[in-house]
Amino acid sequence: MAKQHQKYEGVPVAEAAAVVFPVHTAVSDATTAFEDSSLPTATPVSNKHHNAEQEDGITVTWEKGELQPSEFRDKLFAVVFGLHLLALTSTAIVLTPAWLKEITDTASGSEEDEASDSSVNESSASPAFLATVFAIAIVAAPALSLFAMFVMQKNAKVLIKASLWASVTLCGFLAIICLVTVPPAGIVYGIITAFLFCYARRVEHKIPYAACNLRCGISVLTSNLGLVLIAFGVMIGLIGYTCLWAIAFGASMSKDEMWEDVQQVDEYSSDGKTLSAFGGTVAALFGLSFYWTHQALKNVVRVSVAGVTGTWWFSPSEAASFCSVAVRDSFFRSTTYSFGSICFGSLIVAVLHMIRSMLRSSANGNGNGGNVLRCIAVCILSYIEALVEYFNKWAFIYVGLYGYDYISAGKRVMSLFKTRGWDAIIADNLVNRLLGITSLTIGLLTGLCTLFVAFCFEENSAGMLGAGFLIGLVIGLVISGITFGLLSSAVDSIIVCYAEAPSEFNESHPVEAQDMHETWTSAWPSHNLNTLVVIGLGGGMGVV
Structure with a gap:
């Protein structure tokens, strides 16, 4: 675990104690075998640091990232x-x-256009x-x-909420305008507005996070x-x-x-x-x-x-x-x-x-x-x-x-x-x-x-x-x-x-x-980021 004044060269890896929490009984045989093992609770069994969440009785675990040595990759x-x-x-x-010579030669043959350009130059910035x-x-x-x-x-919370509902309002305004001018487009914008409204209601409580x-x-x-x-x-x-x-x-x-x-072969092409x-x-x-x-x-x-x-x-x-x-x-x-x-x-x-x-x-x-x-x-x-x-x-x-x-x-x-x-x-x-x-x-x-x-x-x-x-x-x-x-x-x-x-x-x-x-x-009241579990999955990553 990193100390506050320790020099940082990447996310540190700490040795974690294995803390076993009960999971759903029908999850997997591997979990049951682990729980039935003779290892006592809080016995260090891995030098890998894991994070986990628990939701609906299922423990989801993934292995923490590990600082790589300083070497060129890919x-x-x-x-x-x-x-x-x-x-x-x-x-x-x-x-x-x-190429520049060709451009210069081409430009020298069109000096007669300079007179017409003089009026533009007079009014230029x-x-x-x-x-x-x-x-x-x-x-x-x-x-x-x-x-x-x-x-x-x-004012982060207020501004995020305002921007969320502003997008709903703007889309609804466009839907009304298009219904009057271009009805098919208005219907499409109306559907999008409905989806945006449902999305805004669904995620509004996540705005503080x-x-x-x-x-x-x-x-x-x-x-x-x-x-x-x-x-x-x-x-x-x-x-x-x-x-x-x-x-x-x-x-x-x-x-x-x-x-x-190329020569013209149809109405869409030309010589x-x-x-x-x-x-x-x-x-x-x-x-x-x-x-x-x-x-x-x-x-x-x-x-x-x-x-x-x-x-x-x-x-x-x-x-x-x-x-x-x-x-x-x-x-x-x-x-x-x-x-x-x-x-x-x-x-x-x-x-x-x-x-x-x-x-x-x-x-x-x-x-x-x-x-x-x-x-x-x-x-x-x-x-x-x-x-x-x-x-x-x-x-x-x-x-x-x-x-x-x-x-x-x-x-x-x-x-x-x-x-x-x-x-x-x-x-x-x-x-x-x-x-x-x-x-x-x-x-x-x-x-x-x-x-x-x-x-x-x-x-x-x-x-x-x-x-x-x-x-x-x-x-x-x-x-x-x-x-x-x-x-x-x-x-x-x-x-x-x-x-x-x-x-x-x-x-x-x-x-x-x-x-x-x-x-x-x-x-997300059902998620717990501070839970630590160690479950043998071969590679150490996955959903149990």
């Missing part, structure tokens, strides 16, 4: 990821000069206007995000604001990668061998050029690179947040400053030892995304009846991709907490959801709904700030007013989205930590632990 995927970035960079270096709008947005969005977190920490998780997540983030720097650093890296990708993609697709001539088989393969690989890199870098941040949350949970003294030891160590682990696991999980989502995009492009590309099957396939893949992404976000929590490889982390997630799946999903859903609404609100407020600035500069230009508002809206959404993305990851990590180590939380954060225990007991 190395192959990290190597492949590095090689693919090297190939992308080499492509851009080799092909860009010829001045540098002072753009600089002021960007400066206001960059200051306002972080300030509003921090203020929003302060308000959420003080979700609010407690949100408050803990805010404490993690505000105590380790260096995570925000990591997130923005990753965003800058993504922007740089996107520019490199665009150059390499444009230079590659400018080659003649990527295209082939011209289309991608050759080789060009289609290259385009697909570029698409895979784009999706994979964006997923991987995003998940680096998530794994880093999970590691910091684990430190805050067990050794809060090491996670209590802007760039704390926890922030530095967690980011180092996520970009070294765990990077292969991150690349592995991200690649699965990227492949699904690429296949879905190819099917969608194929469906849009011709007008025959086969589009129906393609649309069905695209729909199915969309749901599969969403499920895999949702599974990944929990798997990466285990990667950040323990340093597991991707497959082992996935097994831990399956074990968690066998025992507490709906609990985690409901808390996650309630919190993320509030964060989404808050992010949109911050985007709109930032847009209003920049709109005021635009009015002061260019009150007679409707175009400049619109541009000012749009710039503020986008910057507000991006900055608040990054901040609340970190908060969402912290909340998910809190959910996992409480499932794995509720008693340790009481040692490091007694006030928060008491609040968590009370809200948990109120939401």
Whole structure:
């Protein structure tokens, strides 16, 4: 069991005493045999630490996570990821000069268009206007995000409840409007509203538990604001990668061998050029690179947040400053030892995304009846991709907490959801709904700030007013989205930590632990997270 000031390098494993509790008599022969054994109560029989819940007379047990040694995992995927970035960079270096020359030659032949563009240049935004709008947005969005977190920490329960019922009200309002304008759509929205209403009534008593998780997540983030720097650093890296990708993609697709001539064969096609088989393969690989890199870098941040949350949970003294030891160590682990696991999980989502995009492009590309099957396939893949992404976000929590490889982390997630799946999903859903609404609100407020600035500069230009508002809206959404993305990851990590180590939380954060225990007991009175059982199941995991 971790001490408050002990250096944290992952969730600790404690030797647990075997405490046997009666279970349902018809559960299994293995349980009966265990109860009839001669082992006395509270005799240490395992060096593994287990958590358990009891519900309806059935004891559900899973083995606690175990800190993994510091070594590289899923190395192959990290190597492949590095090689693919090297190939992308080499492509851009080799092909860009010829491509730029071609673009320059093409541009020099259309100088007559400059006269028509001069009027646009005269009415374009001045540098002072753009600089002021960007400066206001960059200051306002972080300030509003921090203020929003302060308000959420003080009023988490009220705000989560308000966001829940606001979604029901908004959907009902849309149903009424659509019933008047588009009746079929109104019926659909009416059905959705009914389901949302039933859901809201069903989970309303679980809001205090979700609010407690949100408050803990805010404490993690505000105590380790260096995570925000990591997130923005990753965003800058993504922007740089996107520019490199665009150059390499444009230079590659400018080659003649990527295209082939086609003639009109039906009313849906026309003479011209289309991608050759080789060009289609290259385009697909570029698409895979784009999706994979964006997923991987995003998940680096998530794994880093999970590691910091684990430190805050067990050794809060090491996670209590802007760039704390926890922030530095967690980011180092996520970009070294765990990077292969991150690349592995991200690649699965990227492949699904690429296949879905190819099917969608194929469906849009011709007008025959086969589009129906393609649309069905695209729909199915969309749901599969969403499920895999949702599974990944929990798997990466285990990667950040323990340093597991991707497959082992996935097994831990399956074990968690066998025992507490709906609990985690409901808390996650309630919190993320509030964060989404808050992010949109911050985007709109930032847009209003920049709109005021635009009015002061260019009150007679409707175009400049619109541009000012749009710039503020986008910057507000991006900055608040990054901040609340970190908060969402912290909340998910809190959910996992409480499932794995509720008693340790009481040692490091007694006030928060008491609040968590009370809200948990109120939401799920039949569950007991503090019960410890040891039942022989071969692998030590499963449902008895």
